[in-house]
Amino acid sequence: MKIRFWGVRGSIPVPGTHTNRYGGNTSCVEVRPRSGPQIIIDAGTGIRKLGKEMMQADFGHGNGICHLLISHTHWDHIQGLPFFAPLYQAGNQFYVYARQRDDTHLRAVFASQSEDPYFPVPFNSVKANLAFRELVEGARFEIGPVKVGCTRLNHPWIAMAYRLDCDGASMVYSTDTAPFTDILLEHEFIATPPVLGAPLVPEHAEKLRRMRDGLIQLSQGADMLIYDTQFTPEEYRSKPHWGHSTPYDAIDIALAAKVKTLVLFHHAPERTDDELDEVLAEVRSLTRSTGLEIVAAHEQLEVSLGAN
Numbered sequence: 001m002k003i004r005f006w007g008v009r010g011s012i013p014v015p016g017t018h019t020n021r022y023g024g025n026t027s028c029v030e031v032r033p034r035s036g037p038q039i040i041i042d043a044g045t046g047i048r049k050l051g052k053e054m055m056q057a058d059f060g061h062g063n064g065i066c067h068l069l070i071s072h073t074h075w076d077h078i079q080g081l082p083f084f085a086p087l088y089q090a091g092n093q094f095y096v097y098a099r100q101r102d103d104t105h106l107r108a109v110f111a112s113q114s115e116d117p118y119f120p121v122p123f124n125s126v127k128a129n130l131a132f133r134e135l136v137e138g139a140r141f142e143i144g145p146v147k148v149g150c151t152r153l154n155h156p157w158i159a160m161a162y163r164l165d166c167d168g169a170s171m172v173y174s175t176d177t178a179p180f181t182d183i184l185l186e187h188e189f190i191a192t193p194p195v196l197g198a199p200l201v202p203e204h205a206e207k208l209r210r211m212r213d214g215l216i217q218l219s220q221g222a223d224m225l226i227y228d229t230q231f232t233p234e235e236y237r238s239k240p241h242w243g244h245s246t247p248y249d250a251i252d253i254a255l256a257a258k259v260k261t262l263v264l265f266h267h268a269p270e271r272t273d274d275e276l277d278e279v280l281a282e283v284r285s286l287t288r289s290t291g292l293e294i295v296a297a298h299e300q301l302e303v304s305l306g307a308n
C-alpha cells in the first residue's frame with residue numbers, strides 16, 4: 001500500500017515561511033491499497049488539495065468510492081471537509097467512520113460545522129452519497145482487502161487510533177493522545193493541569209493501563225506507526241491536560257510494540273521547520289541503538305509499504 005501525507009499539523013493551519021518545508025495544513029493521510037477503494041484518514045485542511053487531485057480521475061466523473069476514517073471530530077481533523085470537492089459531485093460514494101457518540105449522530109456532527117452562520121453551503125447540499133458508520137471501541141472490520149482495527153486514545157472527548165493491514169504490510173494512525181501516565185482524559189473539560197507525579201485514582205490508573213495495552217496490542221509489529229508528537233517535554237509539563245504527547249512518549253509505544261518506523265505527526269502550530277529538524281535529529285541520535293527508524297511527516301511525503 002501507498003501512504004501519502006496531505007496535512008501533518010495539529011490544532012490550526014499555519015501557512016508561512018517558517019512552516020513551508022513540513023507544511024501548514026492540518027491532519028490528513030491518504031492510504032491506497034494495491035487494489036480496492038481509496039482510504040483517507042482525517043479531514044483536516046490537507047484534504048482540500050487531495051480532493052482536487054481526486055477530481056482529476058474517477059471522482060470528477062462521479063464514480064469514485066472512498067472510505068474516510070476520522071480519529072475524532074475536533075476541528076483540526078474535519079475542517080477541510082466543506083472544501084473537499086469530490087463531495088459536491090453526484091455519483092461519488094463515501095463511507096465515513098468515527099467513534100459513536102451517546103448524544104449526537106455522526107452525520108449531525110459533520111452537518112453542524114456547515115450551518116449558518118459558520119458556512120454558506122449547507123451539508124444537505126452535498127451531492128455525493130454519504131454513509132456513516134459509527135464505531136465502538138475495539139471494532140474490527142474490512143474495507144475491501146484492508147483489515148481495519150481501532151482502539152481508543154487518551155484525549156479530551158476521546159480519539160480513535162486505527163490499524164490498517166493490507167498487501168502484506170501494516171500501518172497505525174495514532175493521534176491525538178496524551179501519554180498514559182499522568183491524567184485520564186474523557187468527557188469533561190479540565191481547566192487546570194494536574195500535579196505531575198501525584199498518585200492517580202486507582203480506577204483512572206487501571207483505565208490508562210488498559211488503554212496503553214490496547215494501543216500496544218493494536219500497534220504490535222506494525223511497519224509504520226504515525227503518532228501525535230505535538231509537544232516538547234517542557235510543553236507537556238505545562239499542558240498535560242491538553243491531550244498530546246512528545247516524541248519520547250511515541251518512542252516508548254513504538255519500542256514496546258516493536259514497530260519498524262515511527263512517524264512524528266500532528267506537529268505543533270508554533271514549531272518551525274528548523275525546530276522540527278532539530279527534534280528529529282535528537283530523537284534519531286537517542287534511539288540509534290534500538291533499530292527503530294524515525295521520520296517526521298511532511299506534506300507530500302509518500303511511503304510504500306509491502307507489495308504495491
Ligand SMILES: [Zn+2]
Pocket residue numbers: 010011074076077176266
Ligand atoms: Zn488534533
Ligand SMILES: [Zn+2]
Pocket residue numbers: 072074155159176
Ligand atoms: Zn483533538
